[in-house]
Amino acid sequence: MPISGFPEWLPSQRIVEQYVLDKIRSTFELYGFASLETRAVEPLETLLSKGETSKEVYLLRRLQEDAGSSREDQLGLHFDLTVPFARFVTENHGKLQFPFRRYQIQKVWRGERPQEGRYREFLQADIDVVNRDTLPFHFDTEMPLVIGDVFRSLPIPQAVILVNNRKVCEGFYRGLGLDDTAQVLRTVDKLDKIGPDKVAALLVETAGATDAQAQACLRLAAISTSDASFVDAVKALGVSDPLLDEGLGELAQVVEAANEHAPGLIRAELKIARGLDYYTGTVYETQLLGYERFGSICSGGRYENLASVGNTRFPGVGISIGVSRLLGLLFGQGALGASRSVPTCVVVALPSEDQRATCDRIAAALRQRGIPTEVAPTAAKFGKQIQFADRRGIPYVWFPGSPDTVKDIRSGEQVEADPATWTPPAADLHPVVTGS
Known part of the structure; x- marks a missing residue:
C-alpha cells in the first residue's frame, strides 16, 4: 500500500x-x-x-x-x-x-x-x-x-x-x-x-x-x-x-x-x-x-x-x-519521460530452447561492445518475441541464423548483421530522455 x-x-x-x-x-x-x-x-x-x-x-x-x-x-x-x-x-x-x-x-x-x-x-x-x-x-x-x-x-x-x-x-x-x-x-x-x-x-x-x-x-x-x-x-x-x-x-x-x-x-x-x-x-x-x-x-x-x-x-x-x-x-x-522503460537496446530472439546457449553467446558479444542486450525469455513465436520487445520500447530484435539478421521493429527494416561488428545508431543505444 x-x-x-x-x-x-x-x-x-x-x-x-x-x-x-x-x-x-x-x-x-x-x-x-x-x-x-x-x-x-x-x-x-x-x-x-x-x-x-x-x-x-x-x-x-x-x-x-x-x-x-x-x-x-x-x-x-x-x-x-x-x-x-x-x-x-x-x-x-x-x-x-x-x-x-x-x-x-x-x-x-x-x-x-x-x-x-x-x-x-x-x-x-x-x-x-x-x-x-x-x-x-x-x-x-x-x-x-x-x-x-x-x-x-x-x-x-x-x-x-x-x-x-x-x-x-x-x-x-x-x-x-x-x-x-x-x-x-x-x-x-x-x-x-x-x-x-x-x-x-x-x-x-x-x-x-x-x-x-x-x-x-x-x-x-x-x-x-x-x-x-x-x-x-x-x-x-x-x-x-x-x-x-x-x-x-x-x-x-x-x-x-x-x-x-x-x-x-x-x-x-x-x-x-x-x-x-x-x-x-x-x-x-x-x-x-x-x-x-x-x-x-x-x-x-x-x-x-x-x-x-x-x-x-x-x-x-x-x-x-x-x-x-x-x-x-x-x-x-x-513533462519529462524516457523513450523506453528498460535500458535494453536489443532482444536476441530465441528460435528454440536448445539454441539458448547460441543466443547467450550473441548477447555476450554485443554486451562486450557496450550494447545493452537481453535474450528473449521463452522460445515463443517470433511475433510474440517482437511484441515482447515492442511493449518495452526496445528498438531491435536479433534473429540468429546463417547469417544472423537484426530488425528495427519501428521501421520494419531487417539487415544481415555480425555481433562482432554491428552497432546501432547512437540515439538508440540508450534510452533518450525528453521533455515536453
Missing part, C-alpha cells in the same frame, strides 16, 4: 532520474566539487538548533528502546544536507584542504504535509564551499552559475534563480528602527503563503512594527529586477544603514556575474528570505517557468556561523537542488 509522501518511481521514471543525476553529478565535477556522503542521522539536539521545528524531524529509535532515554541521546533523520555537512567539517577539518568544495546527493527526511512535488522522503543534490575563518564573496557569485549549467543541460522548462541578501533586509529593518530583524525576516518569508495584508498585520503584532514600518517592509519586498537596478530602487525608499549598503553591493555582484554568464538566469527578488535561521547573507531560490505556483525547486545561501571548532569558524555558501521535487512536478504534468 502506498504511503503518502514517500515516492517510488516506475522503471521508466527511474531511467529519467538516473539521467538527471548523471547530468547533475558531471556538472558539479566540472566545477571541481568532490563527492561526499554523510550518515543519515544526527543528534536531535543538533537538528533542532538549526532552525527546523521539532514537528518536522523524524526520530530514529529501537522498538525496545528504554522510555527513559534523554533527549541528548536521541537521533533524528537529517532534514537537509547542510547541517550534516557542517558537522562533518568540524569533525574532519584537520584532514581537509580549504576552501573545501563538496557535492552530496542523498535522501533526506522532513515531516511536512505531502503535496504535489513535496515529499517526506526526498532526494537532494547539494554543493557547498567552506573555508577556514573567512570565505571570499566570489563563491556566492559562483553558485548560480553551476546551477544554471545543470538546468540548461536538462530537457526541462527554463529555470530562474531568485536571489536576495539577508544583509539588505536586516540593514533595511535596522534603518527603519526595527530591532527584532529575525522575526521580521520570518514574517516577510510568509508573503507568498498569506499575502501582504496579513504579513503587515503580523509585523505589527509580533515584531513591534508601526503601520508605516510594516508598509516600508512590504515596499522593500516588492522590489524585483533582472539587473542591478534594484540598488537605486532600494535607495529611493530613503532608508540608510551600513549593513544595507554592504548587502546591496554583494547582491549586485551576484546579479551581474550571472547576467554575464547566462542572461535571464537570475532575478533579484527582495522578498526572498529562506526559513532556516543559519543563513547570514546571500540567499537563493529557484523557480521553473510555468511551475511558479509550486514554489522553489532549488535553494540555499551563505552561512557564517554554522560550523566552528573553538575559536575557528568555517563559513560556507551552498545551494541544493530538490531532485525528487523537480521530478515529481514534471512527472505529474507528463
